[in-house]
Amino acid sequence: ELGFPLGSTPEPEAPVAVSDVGVAPEGERTFVLEVGTEELPAQEVSSAARQLQALMSDLLTKQNLAHGDVTVGATPRRVTVTVQALQSRQPDRSNRMRGPPAKIAFDAEGKPSKAAEGFCRKNGVPLEKVERAADDKGQEYLWAVVEQKEELMLGGGLQVRKSKCSGGGLLAV
Numbered sequence: 001e002l003g004f005p006l007g008s009t010p011e012p013e014a015p016v017a018v019s020d021v022g023v024a025p026e027g028e029r030t031f032v033l034e035v036g037t038e039e040l041p042a043q044e045v046s047s048a049a050r051q052l053q054a055l056m057s058d059l060l061t062k063q064n065l066a067h068g069d070v071t072v073g074a075t076p077r078r079v080t081v082t083v084q085a086l087q088s089r090q091p092d093r094s095n096r097m098r099g100p101p102a103k104i105a106f107d108a109e110g111k112p113s114k115a116a117e118g119f120c121r122k123n124g125v126p127l128e129k130v131e132r133a134a135d136d137k138g139q140e141y142l143w144a145v146v147e148q149k150e151e152l153m154l155g156g157g158l159q160v161r162k163s164k165c166s167g168g169g170l171l172a173v
Helices: 042-062 114-123
Strands: 028-036 070-074 078-087 093-101 131-134 140-148
Touching: 042 070, 042 078, 093 114, 114 140
Parallel strands: none
Antiparallel strands: 028 078, 070 078, 093 140, 131 140
């Protein structure tokens, strides 16, 4: 007999209780999301599955989360996505951030302006670590290397937002 969702999905691992928001299960986990819907027209079921597959893959890539296969199942009343081997944390990374133009960042005496101070404050970088360099177009800017520590992504709470869609669309990001 066919169950919900249509077809078969391997049983997920047993849930791990997270007692502290700052602590998440380490390593790879299986992530399952099931969305109940009102009765969808037959042509919209496959459209919803394609949208969810593309949006979930894009979201995981944008969030810099390593993952395995993303599979989607859909029926007229349910849409599910299963992500295999999803990492619970983002890796440490560093980004080179462009600040204000150098001519605006310092006054005539070479002292930092409010723009330079604001750039440093926003990115948590001391002024001594900021450098002047030209971009691709030859314009001189302030640049800073901003270190971003790993971030907890799973186990710290999930925010769900309801949205009403029109025109046959199912998902909105």
